[in-house]
Amino acid sequence: MIYSTPNHDVLRRFKDMEFAWNAQKNKMSDIKGKENEQERKGLIRNKDIDLSKTHLNYDLVESNFNLYQRIKKRVEKVRENSRIQKNSVVDVSNIITLNKEQFEEWGEDKSKEYFREVYNYFCDEFGKENVVSAKVHMDETTPHMHLHFVPIKDGKLQCRSVLNQSRFNKVHSNAPKYLQEKGFKVVRGNGKTKERGNIDNIHEYKKEIENILLNELENLKIDLEAHRGALNEILDLEHLEYKKTLLTGEIKLKNDIFDSMVSTIKSLTVENNDLKENLKSKDKKIEKIKNELKSMDFKLTEKEYLISKLNKRKRDVKEELRKEYEDQLDEHMNDWFKVKELQREIFKIEVENKEIKKDLVRYRNLYEQQEKIINSNPELKKLYLKSIPLEKENKNKKYSMSL
Structure with a gap:
């Protein structure tokens, strides 16, 4: 054996x-x-x-x-x-x-x-x-x-x-x-x-974590089975030693080997218990990781929904801004045409004012010339002075008739 x-x-x-x-x-x-x-x-x-x-x-x-x-x-x-x-x-x-x-x-x-x-x-x-x-x-x-x-x-x-x-x-x-x-x-x-x-693919990351934990758990199970087999073999030998007096003595173990095996049994028992505890710990860890991954799935779905919602809002805002821009552009163009029309009117008035100013200058010069002629001739001056009251009177009569 x-x-x-x-x-x-x-x-x-x-x-x-x-x-x-x-x-x-x-x-x-x-x-x-x-x-x-x-x-x-x-x-x-x-x-x-x-x-x-x-x-x-x-x-x-x-x-x-x-x-x-x-x-x-x-x-x-x-x-x-x-x-x-x-x-x-x-x-x-x-x-x-x-x-x-x-x-x-x-x-x-x-x-x-x-x-x-x-x-x-x-x-x-x-x-x-x-x-x-x-x-x-x-x-x-x-x-x-x-x-x-x-x-x-x-x-x-x-x-x-x-x-x-x-x-x-x-x-x-x-x-x-x-x-x-x-x-x-x-x-x-x-x-x-x-x-x-930054984790680019959450699903690959989850799969990788699960594989690592499952491999580690599988290795622990293999180790546990190996120790269990060794323990069974040693127990079989111990059983043979107890029965050696009933047999012919062909199977015989030395005392020091037997003591060593008993010591190994105790050691392996402790180690097996440790392995079992570690298996339980790994099982709990795997369950915890799975729960965390489910939570990550939920959060990922929630984030994808939020991103979709934000993209829709972005498109809506963009469309609103486009319409608002077009409306403001139309309004601005209307104002621009009005300003241009006013500028043309102002230019026309300025041209007319210039013509009026020229006429005023001509009339002023003519008046000054007439005044010089009248002042230089006493007879004309008298006639001019007499004509002023008559002119006022005629104006008053015209005003009375109009009333």
């Missing part, structure tokens, strides 16, 4: 914690949202957040500025003479997670020390002056740290060089080694940190 040894690689996963790290590249327009989430501003939708414990959260980077201001100040320091482009990556947000079981085992002090050493590693790797925030959240089910650094290299903002795939792999390998040197049992994670940018 073959004795199956336990899969130590599998068991080690439950003894040493994996280094859990996720990174995301952000533009300037993303920072306010990150800040609100990090500082618990606005509406809190995450049910895992216990606001009564929010006061326990702390930032390893001391500053009087908020996250947006810190990033802006750091970027402006290296780009004094140029504007920040809208599509420039100005921040890399990192989430480093400490699982609940490890937190309960370590306690608060050692957990804080762990986050401090992770912070120190990122400062060494990406430059302390570039690490602008390291906010530790203690008010959620799983303690974790939101660490932000500005991707600067050679005095320039260049995320592609600072955080490429090679650098991702380097951090995955070197961070656990650094933490091991500091006394923490941390190993490299099985999966690679996936750079999470």
Whole structure:
């Protein structure tokens, strides 16, 4: 009968914690949202957040500025003479997670020390002056740290060089080694940190998450079956040992081997219980992810409806503006024609006024000439003076007759 040894690689996963790290590249327009989430501003939708414990959260980077201001100040320091482009990556947000079981085992002090050493590693790797925030959240089910650094290299903002795939792999390998040197049992994670940018296809993202969780669950089930088979074989051997006095003695085990097997049975029993608990935890996690994905589906449908509604409103407003513009244009053209007509009338009156002025000048000159002639001849002057009263009298008579 073959004795199956336990899969130590599998068991080690439950003894040493994996280094859990996720990174995301952000533009300037993303920072306010990150800040609100990090500082618990606005509406809190995450049910895992216990606001009564929010006061326990702390930032390893001391500053009087908020996250947006810190990033802006750091970027402006290296780009004094140029504007920040809208599509420039100005921040890399990192989430480093400490699982609940490890937190309960370590306690608060050692957990804080762990986050401090992770912070120190990122400062060494990406430059302390570039690490602008390291906010530790203690008010959620799983303690974790939101660490932000500005991707600067050679005095320039260049995320592609600072955080490429090679650098991702380097951090995955070197961070656990650094933490091991500091006394923490941390190993490299099985999966690679996936750079999470803007999710273009939510359905592909959902499918990918489900596949990862299902594969992990399937692997755990396989490991559990392997341990169960090994345990059954050992139990069979133990049964044979108990019955050896009834047999011919052909099947005989040494005491030290038997003791070792009994010890292994106990160990495997504990490990099997651990595996079962982890299976339950994974099942709960999958159910939680499925619920979150359903919620994302609903939100996506709601957003698509809102976008459709906004597009319709946009078309309606555009049509209203077009009609209003045409009406105003017609009104403006009517006013323009009226103004032109008035200008022609004014021009005509001005021409007539000029003619009248010319006539007045001619009459004035004629009058002055007549006056000189009359004044030069006394007889004519007398006759002129006599004619004035008669002329007035005639005018009065004409006026009386008209009445």
